[in-house]
Amino acid sequence: MDKSFMLLLAVAILWCGCTDGEGNAGDLFKERAKRQIPKTVTVTTILEQPFAMKGESEALEGYAIDLLAELAQSMGFNYTLHVVKDGKYGAKDQEGNWNGMVGEIIRKEADLAVAPLTITVVRENAISFSTPFMQTGIGILLKKDATSGGSYLFGFLSPFSKELWIGIIVSYLITSLCLFLVGRLSPCEWTDPSNEQNKFTFLNSLWYGIGAFTLQGAEPQPKALSARIIAVIWWLFSITLLAAYIGSFASYINNNTNSAPNIQSFEDLLKQDKIEFGTLRNSSTFNFFKNSKNPTYRMIYEYMDKKKDQVLVKSFSEGVQRVRKSNYAYLGESISQDFVVAKHCDLVRVPEVIGGRGYGIAAELDSPLIRPLTIAILEQFESGNLEYLRQKWWENTCSAQTQGDWVPVQPHTLGGIFLILGIGLGLALIISIIELVCKSKSSANQEKKSCCSAFSDEMGHRFGKTPNQESLEKVQP
Numbered sequence: 205m206d207k208s209f210m211l212l213l214a215v216a217i218l219w220c221g222c223t224d225g226e227g228n229a230g231d232l233f234k235e236r237a238k239r240q241i242p243k244t245v246t247v248t249t250i251l252e253q254p255f256a257m258k259g260e261s262e263a264l265e266g267y268a269i270d271l272l273a274e275l276a277q278s279m280g281f282n283y284t285l286h287v288v289k290d291g292k293y294g295a296k297d298q299e300g301n302w303n304g305m306v307g308e309i310i311r312k313e314a315d316l317a318v319a320p321l322t323i324t325v326v327r328e329n330a331i332s333f334s335t336p337f338m339q340t341g342i343g344i345l346l347k348k349d350a351t352s353g354g355s356y357l358f359g360f361l362s363p364f365s366k367e368l369w370i371g372i373i374v375s376y377l378i379t380s381l382c383l384f385l386v387g388r389l390s391p392c393e394w395t396d397p398s399n400e401q402n403k404f405t406f407l408n409s410l411w412y413g414i415g416a417f418t419l420q421g422a423e424p425q426p427k428a429l430s431a432r433i434i435a436v437i438w439w440l441f442s443i444t445l446l447a448a449y450i451g452s453f454a455s456y457i458n459n460n461t462n463s464a465p466n467i468q469s470f471e472d473l474l475k476q477d478k479i480e481f482g483t484l485r486n487s488s489t490f491n492f493f494k495n496s497k498n499p500t501y502r503m504i505y506e507y508m509d510k511k512k513d514q515v516l517v518k519s520f521s522e523g524v525q526r527v528r529k530s531n532y533a534y535l536g537e538s539i540s541q542d543f544v545v546a547k548h549c550d551l552v553r554v555p556e557v558i559g560g561r562g563y564g565i566a567a568e569l570d571s572p573l574i575r576p577l578t579i580a581i582l583e584q585f586e587s588g589n590l591e592y593l594r595q596k597w598w599e600n601t602c603s604a605q606t607q608g609d610w611v612p613v614q615p616h617t618l619g620g621i622f623l624i625l626g627i628g629l630g631l632a633l634i635i636s637i638i639e640l641v642c643k644s645k646s647s648a649n650q651e652k653k654s655c656c657s658a659f660s661d662e663m664g665h666r667f668g669k670t671p672n673q674e675s676l677e678k679v680q681p
C-alpha cells in the first residue's frame with residue numbers, strides 16, 4: 205500500500221514538472237547551468253576602443269566591461285579581469301601554437317575572453333564561442349582629405365540646388381519683363397518715342413537685372429514709383445541670394461576639401477597608388493582576404509602580403525594613427541571604425557562593408573559556460589540592453605556640420621524672398637496701371653474724350669502701333 209502510494213506521488217510530481225510550462229523548464233535549466241558555473245571566473249580582454257579602455261583611475265571601462273558585468277550578474281559569477289599579455293586577438297603559428305586571447309583560453313590562463321573577438325572557423329575548431337553579441341563587417345577607414353576627389357569644374361554651381369537655379373532664372377526673366385512692362389505703362393518712365401528713346405526696352409531691362417544682381421548698379425535708373433518698387437525688391441532679392449550663395453559656397457569648399465574621398469569601395473583602393481592600405485597583423489580581417497576567392501580581395505591580400513612590413517599594423521590604434529598622419533587606409537572591422545569616426549571628425553569610413561562577421565565570447569572547447577552565456581546574451585539582446593550599451597559607447601561627438609552633412613540650398617529655404625519678389629512685382633504692375641489710368645483721365649479731360657478711349661489710345665501708343673503707323677493713320681483718315 206505504502207509502495208504504491210509512493211509510486212503515485214512520484215508520477216504526480218513528474219507530471220506536474222512536465223506540464224508546468226516553459227518557465228519551469230527554463231528555471232530548471234538555469235539551476236543546472238548555475239551549478240556548473242565556477243564561482244570565480246578568470247576573464248581576458250584586449251585594449252581596444254570602445255570595448256576596453258583604461259579610464260581615469262586606470263580601471264578598465266568600455267562596452268566589453270559593461271557587458272561582462274551584466275553577464276556576471278545574470279549568471280551569478282564573480283570574475284577577475286586582465287588584459288591579454290601579448291596584446292593579440294589570437295592566431296595560430298606554423299607550429300600550431302596559438303597566441304593572444306585564444307592562446308590564453310587554450311592554455312587555461314583564462315576561462316573566458318570577453319572582447320571584440322571575431323568568430324572564425326579556425327578559432328571555432330580550437331575554442332568555443334557563444335552566440336555573437338555584436339555583428340560587424342570589414343570596412344575602409346580613411347582620412348577625409350586623403351584624396352580630394354570631390355572638386356569638379358562646375359563646382360561653383362553646387363551651392364544652390366538645380367531647382368533653385370531654375371527658380372532664379374525664371375524670376376530674373378519675369379522681373380525683367382515686369383520692368384519692361386512698367387517702363388511702358390508708367391507715364392513717368394515712358395516718353396513718346398518720337399521725342400526721346402525709351403529707357404526700359406526689354407534688352408535694357410535684362411541688362412538692368414543683371415547689373416543689380418551683380419551689385420554693379422547698371423543704368424538706366426528708374427524714376428517712376430512702380431519701377432522703383434521693382435528695383436528695390438530686386439536688389440533685396442539679389443542681396444539675399446548672394447549672401448546665401450557665399451555662405452553655402454564657403455561650406456561647400458570646406459566640405460569638399462575635407463571629404464568626398466574618391467575611394468568608395470575596395471576596388472577603388474586597388475585602382476589607385478596614392479594611398480597605401482593595410483590591416484591588423486594576424487587578424488581575422490587579414491585571414492579573410494587571405495582565404496577569399498574573390499579576385500579583388502585576393503589582390504588586396506597579395507598587396508598586403510607583398511608589403512607586409514610596411515602596411516600591417518600591430519594594433520587598431522596604430523592603424524588609426526597612421527590613417528590620421530599619413531596617406532594610409534586601414535582595412536578593419538567596421539564597428540570599431542564607426543567608433544573612431546564618431547570621435548575623430550577628420551576620419552571617414554567608406555560606405556562599402558564586406559565579410560559580415562560577429563563577435564562572440566570565447567571559452568575552452570565544449571566549456572559548460574557557453575550555453576548559459578548564449579542564453580544570457582540573448583536575454584541582454586531581447587531586453588534592449590545590448591542596444592543601450594551600443595548607443596552609450598558609440599556616442600557621436602562630431603557635429604553634423606563637421607561631419608560633412610553639407611547640402612545645397614533648396615528653394616524652400618529661400619521661399620520667403622521669392623514670395624516678396626512676387627508681391628513686389630504684382631504691386632508695381634498695379635501701381636503702373638493706376639499711373640496710366642490717372643494720365644488717361646487727365647488727357648481725356650483735356651482732349652474731351654472718354655476715359656476708356658484715352659486709356660486704349662495710351663495703350664496703343666505703348667504696345668501697339670509704331671509711331672510711323674500712327675502718323676500714317678493721322679494723314680489718311
Ligand code: ASP
Pocket residue numbers: 293294320321322484486487488489490536537
Ligand atoms: N576582431 C578581430 C580579430 O578577432 C580583429 C580584426 O580582424 O580586425 O582578429
